[in-house]
Amino acid sequence: MSITSELDKAQGGQLYRKLGEIAGLSAADARQIMEGLCPSIAARLKERASDRTAYEALLELLEDNEGDLIMGGDLTEEDVLEDGRTVLADIYGSDERARDEGKATALALRIEPGAAEQLHPIAAALVLSILGRRYREGEVVEDEVKSRDSTGDREAEGRPNIIGIVLAAIGGAIMRALVNRLLPRRRRRTRLRLGRAPSRRRRRQRREPRLEDLFRDLLR
Numbered sequence: 054m055s056i057t058s059e060l061d062k063a064q065g066g067q068l069y070r071k072l073g074e075i076a077g078l079s080a081a082d083a084r085q086i087m088e089g090l091c092p093s094i095a096a097r098l099k100e101r102a103s104d105r106t107a108y109e110a111l112l113e114l115l116e117d118n119e120g121d122l123i124m125g126g127d128l129t130e131e132d133v134l135e136d137g138r139t140v141l142a143d144i145y146g147s148d149e150r151a152r153d154e155g156k157a158t159a160l161a162l163r164i165e166p167g168a169a170e171q172l173h174p175i176a177a178a179l180v181l182s183i184l185g186r187r188y189r190e191g192e193v194v195e196d197e198v199k200s201r202d203s204t205g206d207r208e209a210e211g212r213p214n215i216i217g218i219v220l221a222a223i224g225g226a227i228m229r230a231l232v233n234r235l236l237p238r239r240r241r242r243t244r245l246r247l248g249r250a251p252s253r254r255r256r257r258q259r260r261e262p263r264l265e266d267l268f269r270d271l272l273r
Contacts, residue, residue, distance in 0.1 A: 055273045056091045059183050060084075063123045071128055072175065076168035086169055089158040090176040092272055097144040098180065099268045108264060115181070115188045122182040128175050136181060137174025184267060191262050 060068055061084075072083035102108040114136075122128065141151035152170055159169035 054270055056095055056180065056183065056271050057084075057088055059123065059271075060087055060091065060179065063179070064125055072172055075129060075175070076165075076171045078164065078168050082162075082164055082168075083172070085162055086159065086164055086172055087176055087179075089162055090155065090169070090173060091180055093154070093158070094140070094144065094177050094180045095268065095271050098140065098184075099264065099272070101144050102264055111184075112188070112261065115185045121186065122179055123186060128178075133178045134174045137177035140177040140181060141174060183271070187267055188262060191260060191266070 064071060069080040069083040069087070072078070072087065073080045076083065078086070098111070102111045122133065127133065138148065138151075142148045145151040145154055151173065155169040155173035156166040159166040
């Protein structure tokens with residue numbers, strides 16, 4: 054699914070209205086500027102992450118930032134803005150170049166440059182949120198496969214029970230969905246730079262996604 058398709062459904066379909074209120078734009082103009090900013094951010098982030106060290110740092114960033122702006126949350130929270138600025142400064146080389154890129158996009162779309170400057174870090178944070186969802190969903194799929202395999206191994210010792218396997222997988226998925234719904238997402242303010250080696254602390258054990266899979270269809 055493309056970035057625009059993801060954003061069209063974000064925050065209960067109210068994302069562009071909220072962004073417009075933040076920057077003094079109509080919802081239509083807010084959508085237009087997101088269409089201009091987000092694919093460029095994702096493309097540069099993917100290019101940056103083609104370096105192995107940068108990719109590991111990106112995965113650590115996604116691990117540390119489990120807030121889901123696509124589902125909801127405060128778009129102007131300081132942690133959200135700082136995460137966005139961190140990514141922009143890294144992929145464009147400096148804060149100044151990031152601001153220039155935002156202004157250039159606004160001018161090309163005939164939208165007030167100041168609005169782009171306000172929304173640019175939010176756009177970066179939204180891209181991170183989309184990637185974070187993909188990263189976590191990849192783990193859920195793998196966990197379900199492991200659960201089914203484990204159930205199958207146990208039942209192979211006795212009489213096979215296909216219905217039990219299916220019910221166990223469905224029940225596990227529903228329980229995870231309920232827990233994720235009820236518990237607040239953890240957000241850590243990131244000070245991570247993609248050009249630096251990731252920390253030595255262990256990430257949660259996850260299947261590492263391929264770069265192409267993480268960004269699949271986002272840049273259509």
